[in-house]
Amino acid sequence: MADGEDIIGRAIRKLDHLADLDEADHQALRSLKTKIRSIGANQILVSQGSDVAKCFVLVNGYACSHRETSGGGRQILSFRLPGDILNLDRLLMKRADHNVQTISSATVAEIGLESLRQIVGQRPRIAEALWRAMLIDASIAREWVLNVGRRTATQRIAHLLCEFATLRDAAGLGHPDRFELPMTQEQIGDATGLTAVHVNRKLHDLEKAGVIARTRREWTIVDWRRLKRIGDFDDHYLCAA
Amino acid sequence: MADGEDIIGRAIRKLDHLADLDEADHQALRSLKTKIRSIGANQILVSQGSDVAKCFVLVNGYACSHRETSGGGRQILSFRLPGDILNLDRLLMKRADHNVQTISSATVAEIGLESLRQIVGQRPRIAEALWRAMLIDASIAREWVLNVGRRTATQRIAHLLCEFATLRDAAGLGHPDRFELPMTQEQIGDATGLTAVHVNRKLHDLEKAGVIARTRREWTIVDWRRLKRIGDFDDHYLCAA
DNA sequence: CGTAGGTTTGACTGATCTCAAGTTTGGTGG
DNA sequence: CCACCAAACTTGAGATCAGTCAAACCTACG
Numbered sequence A, B: 001m002a003d004g005e006d007i008i009g010r011a012i013r014k015l016d017h018l019a020d021l022d023e024a025d026h027q028a029l030r031s032l033k034t035k036i037r038s039i040g041a042n043q044i045l046v047s048q049g050s051d052v053a054k055c056f057v058l059v060n061g062y063a064c065s066h067r068e069t070s071g072g073g074r075q076i077l078s079f080r081l082p083g084d085i086l087n088l089d090r091l092l093m094k095r096a097d098h099n100v101q102t103i104s105s106a107t108v109a110e111i112g113l114e115s116l117r118q119i120v121g122q123r124p125r126i127a128e129a130l131w132r133a134m135l136i137d138a139s140i141a142r143e144w145v146l147n148v149g150r151r152t153a154t155q156r157i158a159h160l161l162c163e164f165a166t167l168r169d170a171a172g173l174g175h176p177d178r179f180e181l182p183m184t185q186e187q188i189g190d191a192t193g194l195t196a197v198h199v200n201r202k203l204h205d206l207e208k209a210g211v212i213a214r215t216r217r218e219w220t221i222v223d224w225r226r227l228k229r230i231g232d233f234d235d236h237y238l239c240a241a
Numbered sequence C: 001c002g003t004a005g006g007t008t009t010g011a012c013t014g015a016t017c018t019c020a021a022g023t024t025t026g027g028t029g030g
Numbered sequence D: 001c002c003a004c005c006a007a008a009c010t011t012g013a014g015a016t017c018a019g020t021c022a023a024a025c026c027t028a029c030g
Helices: A003-018 A024-030 A114-124 A124-150 A155-168 A184-190 A198-208 A224-231 B004-018 B023-030 B113-122 B124-148 B153-170 B185-192 B195-210 B224-231
Strands: A034-039 A045-046 A054-060 A063-068 A074-080 A099-102 A106-112 A178-180 A214-215 A218-221 B033-040 B045-047 B055-060 B063-068 B074-080 B098-103 B106-112 B179-182 B210-215 B218-221
Touching: A003 A024, A003 A034, A003 A054, A003 A124, A024 A114, A024 A124, A054 A114, A063 A184, A063 B124, A074 A124, A074 A184, A074 B124, A074 B195, A106 A114, A106 A218, A124 A155, A124 A184, A124 B063, A124 B074, A124 B124, A155 A184, A155 A198, A155 A224, A155 B063, A184 A198, A198 A214, A214 B224, B004 B055, B004 B124, B004 B179, B023 B113, B023 B124, B033 B224, B055 B113, B074 B124, B074 B185, B113 B124, B124 B153, B124 B185, B153 B185, B153 B195, B153 B218, B153 B224, B185 B195, B195 B224
Parallel strands: none
Antiparallel strands: A034 A106, A045 A099, A054 A106, A063 A074, A063 A099, A178 A218, A214 A218, B033 B106, B045 B098, B055 B106, B063 B074, B063 B098, B179 B218, B210 B218
16 A cells, blocks of 8 residues: 555545545546645644635644634634545635634645646546535534534533544544544634633533543543533534435 | 526526526526425425425525524524525435525425436536535535624624625615515524524614614614624625635 | 643623513404 | 504513633643
8 A cells, every 4th residue: 555545545535435436536536646744733724815726635633724703703613634625615716715724733635726626527426525525514514503603611512522523433533432632622612602711611510520531631531422412412414415 | 588587597697606607508507397386484495304305496585594402492504595595405415404494485496306416417517606606605604603603792693784785785686785684583693693682682782873773674774884894794705706 | 940832710790691571563354 | 444463572680601810730842
């Protein structure tokens, strides 16, 4: 297994799951020229309004997308895991409508927009998979509207943890309910529309209630069923294909 | 101009704007068999989890999409105007991931999913336009996450009013800052993550401040510039193509 | 070690919700 | 044209959730 194959392998497997790609589709994806880049934590990859001519595939590490209010408020719109394409919208949109940045040190594969567009034009199955990937992102965004608009602080945080753990498990990134959480409490707050201080308090509540446990950076979901119930979590929206 | 042409004309013009459709594309769209249906206010058209085999084009009246929490909370995810396709995701998604219902009496055109899929397979420009329409919906959803997560009550309401007025104007539905608002204050609350009571109070604030005016169901945006500033509104995300 | 970023805790403030009672509006039937 | 009704809107008082400010404490890393 060559290095190049391995590196975007996770992304390909993901797309494979969204439409029945055949061997020729796989070949086409593997033949895409990629440039691998290592970046530090908290580096902006795409900034709102920009028109970078490439798509980034997250190979390793974690990232998030966010928008800002004019008053300086920051709202995280999604967390990204290895295998995710970070700015897929650029395929059809002239400009990025949100920022994308790493939240840990990471490595990304850059793909030229032109070659990606070419493949999409020639291979309908790949187009379908990408289209569907974007629809799932949209479904997640809608769930976040619900989360932030209609749930209490504890519920929002619990829901976020459920989502992260589920996506992480689906991506095959190790033990399903014992992992290192890549985001800070400040970032959890920015994702749930809360303050870091309040996130901290509610996290302690969840811990005292025996639903989660934390030691250093290692988090454990002690009572998965209860966490889901608290967060009103139903994974339907995640793989809604 | 035949009736059938007229009725989906608005939707076609919208798509035309998203990709350069040629005459053959227009013909293909016009030749779609549609069934026109009139419905009362507050009727559910699509319910979450269902798999209706048709897409609905809103011809007349207003609609919204929403999801619910298990606790009975309701979050409106978008308001829909004449010319909008209400459940476009069904093109690629097995099941609806949210509810769609009318908020006024309305007439919709039903299009069979199969014929729509056929057209999408044969006419890449139409596929591109539809794809882009979905991306714009996604961009709007992300803006709503920001709105609900990071803005105060007054800002959220102002932002919503700006968005509605802008979309309404873009759809060519009459006077840009003087119109009948189709949603109740309860619905504004469900869209902004607030209580109807609180929406009412903040609406009065905006009125007292001379930013908006209301008589009966007729709303006027008195000071458009100020409303935009209050709501931190930048229409970039709406036509982000 | 020393430092910066992240976490924890406390006391106080303020925005929004809840509950509850009116009032207005628009539609319906007599 | 009027009487009535349900839905929407309005207003007040008190409760609560989450925010703010500020200080102390970790802990990873250079």
